Amino acid sequence: MQKRLRVVLASLLFVFLPFTRAGAMHIAEGFLPARWAGIWWAVSLPFLIFGMKKLREIVEEKPTGVKILLAVAGAFVFVLSSLKIPSITGSCSHPTGIGLGAVLFGPWPMVILGSIVLIFQALLLAHGGITTLGANVFSMAIVGGFVAYGAYKLAKKTGVPGGFSVFLAAFLANLATYIVTSVQLAGAFPASEGGFFAALMKFGSVFAVTQLPLAAVEGLLTVLVFNFLRSYSKDELAQLSEFQLGASSYEG
Amino acid sequence: MRAKLRNILVLSLIIILVVAPFFVNQNASFGGADGEAEGIIKGLAPKYKPWFGSFWTPPSGEIESLLFSLQAAVGALIIGYYIGYKRAKHEPGENSEQ
Numbered sequence: 001m002q003k004r005l006r007v008v009l010a011s012l013l014f015v016f017l018p019f020t021r022a023g024a025m026h027i028a029e030g031f032l033p034a035r036w037a038g039i040w041w042a043v044s045l046p047f048l049i050f051g052m053k054k055l056r057e058i059v060e061e062k063p064t065g066v067k068i069l070l071a072v073a074g075a076f077v078f079v080l081s082s083l084k085i086p087s088i089t090g091s092c093s094h095p096t097g098i099g100l101g102a103v104l105f106g107p108w109p110m111v112i113l114g115s116i117v118l119i120f121q122a123l124l125l126a127h128g129g130i131t132t133l134g135a136n137v138f139s140m141a142i143v144g145g146f147v148a149y150g151a152y153k154l155a156k157k158t159g160v161p162g163g164f165s166v167f168l169a170a171f172l173a174n175l176a177t178y179i180v181t182s183v184q185l186a187g188a189f190p191a192s193e194g195g196f197f198a199a200l201m202k203f204g205s206v207f208a209v210t211q212l213p214l215a216a217v218e219g220l221l222t223v224l225v226f227n228f229l230r231s232y233s234k235d236e237l238a239q240l241s242e243f244q245l246g247a248s249s250y251e252g
Numbered sequence: 253m254r255a256k257l258r259n260i261l262v263l264s265l266i267i268i269l270v271v272a273p274f275f276v277n278q279n280a281s282f283g284g285a286d287g288e289a290e291g292i293i294k295g296l297a298p299k300y301k302p303w304f305g306s307f308w309t310p311p312s313g314e315i316e317s318l319l320f321s322l323q324a325a326v327g328a329l330i331i332g333y334y335i336g337y338k339r340a341k342h343e344p345g346e347n348s349e350q
Contacts, residue, residue: 028290030302072334078327082320086273090280091288117323124319126309163258185289189296202292213269220266224259225331231255232338 029129041134099170114141
């Protein structure tokens with residue numbers, strides 16, 4: 001597994017060395033036209049409502065060990081999204097931390113945990129914004145979580161070893177977040193020549209490319225925490241699959 | 253011990269990925285570039301004006317880094333507490349052989 005990982009990472013490094021572009025994070029306050037800001041709020045709202053319901057179920061009904069693990073998943077999002085990490089493109093961006101919780105608890109609770117971090121950063125750090133919160137929640141807390149969950153399930157089903165499945169889940173969730181961000185911006189600001197796709201290429205080269213090595217860092221950090229859980233939190237992991245909360249079956 | 257080795261390997265990979273940019277791209281400014289995306293927006297839609305500003309912006313870089321550190325510290329505190337708690341539970345007593 002390590003060997004494969006190393007090969008993948010090394011090739012990633014070489015593919016993206018030539019790019020020199022600044023990276024970015026969430027969509028800044030006021031930087032989506034009101035119509036688009038409203039559309040993304042409307043899209044995210046049902047997910048927020050259902051996510052709240054799922055989160056409440058866990059907090060009210062599940063054993064303490066599981067709840068504490070949920071706090072750890074939330075804390076992981078807190079730490080990772082505060083770390084602005086340099087990328088080989090010569091700028092900084094940050095991981096999202098959504099992958100870990102989505103693999104453990106499924107995507108729904110992560111909608112809320114991710115949103116809490118986004119609200120914190122929008123209100124106290126002027127990163128992202130309240131008008132753009134709907135769009136940022138959608139890219140990070142919704143798409144990120146569902147991609148991680150889906151990727152993990154698919155990887156397990158196709159016999160990918162446990163550690164690498166976790167890596168893939170977090171890696172792809174991180175990338176997906178920033179690809180969605182590019183799509184959101186390109187939708188709101190199509191190029192006068194080439195329209196949506198020309199704009200998508202522009203935003204994509206900024207967001208997604210810078211994000212690649214950072215996605216790898218996030219994947220590896222998630223694997224570290226997951227390895228710990230597999231050795232020391234066996235009971236909780238078993239409970240999680242029993243409740244069918246996360247992507248179940250963590251062995252392998 | 254295999255697990256330990258694996259963790260060390262993963263950690264070194266992380267460090268390499270984070271440090272490599274400074275060697276690869278020595279003249280880069282490493283700005284946190286929400287600004288870059290904003291620059292593209294200005295290029296694509298020169299007339300666009302952000303229609304809403306942040307309620308509150310940290311008054312200085314120091315305050316901003318304080319809040320970011322706080323965010324990381326709170327998260328790391330919870331994770332660190334959990335790791336310590338679980339390990340202590342797993343290996344009780346100072347002299348237990350493992």
